[in-house]
Amino acid sequence: MAVSMPSKQKVYQGVLKEIRQFIDSNDLQPGDKLPSERELAENLQAGRSSIREALRAMELLGLIETRHGEGTFLSTYRPHQTVELLSSFILQGDQVKVDLVETIRLLEKEAVKLVLYHLTEKEVSHLSTIINATYTKQNARHAAFFTYIFEKTNNLLLWKVWHLMFDFATTVENVGTDKSFYIELIQIFLDKDHYSIDDLFDTVPNKS
């Protein structure tokens, strides 16, 4: 890419690639088991500690899941570990927190627009059910509501990004808002009222 490629690849990086290749060529699916650390060490001609460095890195990224006494498994993508750590490292300045909420709102707004026209009445009424359920925290309602919406966008990546940020944000503050917001949103869904979306989201209290 840029200037001097370090050229000296560390063992654990090579291991990372080999594991990836292994997953590919054996067509492993989420939940499947990887070879044991000792086995990998022997097959890949590396020390077990190098194998572990690679695995820990993958674990932190949420790519694998290790179970003590059982083995190492491909995880269904759950970025939780990543989230908690990243949040503590990245969310340092106050400005970032404000950016975070703004970005979350932005993603939510776009998700709403994406699904507006192909959300059935039945699905909208399901949204009503969601917001009328009982929650201990506003964030929980918010998460339930928008998780459903993001599912309907059929954009897995968008969902991932939003989820990541939402998890980020909820470690430090409240992202959800009061019930009226969701009720208005549902009305918009019923009316297929594209033009009110921007207005509604502009009035959300970005409490910061």
Place this chain on the structure above:
Amino acid sequence: MAVSMPSKQKVYQGVLKEIRQFIDSNDLQPGDKLPSERELAENLQAGRSSIREALRAMELLGLIETRHGEGTFLSTYRPHQTVELLSSFILQGDQVKVDLVETIRLLEKEAVKLVLYHLTEKEVSHLSTIINATYTKQNARHAAFFTYIFEKTNNLLLWKVWHLMFDFATTVENVGTDKSFYIELIQIFLDKDHYSIDDLFDTVPNKS
């Protein structure tokens, strides 16, 4: 969250937190040096291998930078390593690639909306300069153009997310588009024509 919290925290996870704390309390800045692995092992009462597992994880996330023979340093945030590895792991299905481009476009569109009204004439003409420069690849022009726009949003997080995804995407395909798109966009900036933004972005060739 869900069922059983593992409760048993691994050593390397504890180390991770302690290092983070160390950075905080000593107010380390990007570029500053961390204690050596052996030193950390002694101070944190852990084996060097555990320290290394924590450091490798941080390295993969782009939080630190290790230089053989010198030491470990806080890195200025450059998610490149992360990107390359994530991309090879995550970008498996074709659907994800499509989602990726869709999400990038979405972020770009919103960035445009955010800056539309407070972009000066001078800044817009700078955008013209950017697109009229010579590039070897479409992606380069695209990156230059939108990097400038994202800078103007004053939303650092939004910029990071977009940059991350853009790096992702460009490892596998072309994201940029032909010159006319940028020219139209500049016209929109000049006219402060809020309502044409959606239309323009809807017509972008999502070549996939």
Place this chain on the structure above:
DNA sequence: TTGCACGAGTGGTCTGACCACATTTAACTC
């Protein structure tokens, strides 16, 4: 059939050794 103990397999962790590389220091040469 049921219950439990045991052993094999696996991840979790530590220790100590050695190598490779970079910087600092000391010694040597001119």
Place this chain on the structure above:
DNA sequence: GAGTTAAATGTGGTCAGACCACTCGTGCAA
């Protein structure tokens, strides 16, 4: 004394081996 070279030191990179802790299957015993 100045400059060059060599040794010592400090650091990350890697490996091998040893234990520990945990899970699960197997087979024996009640």
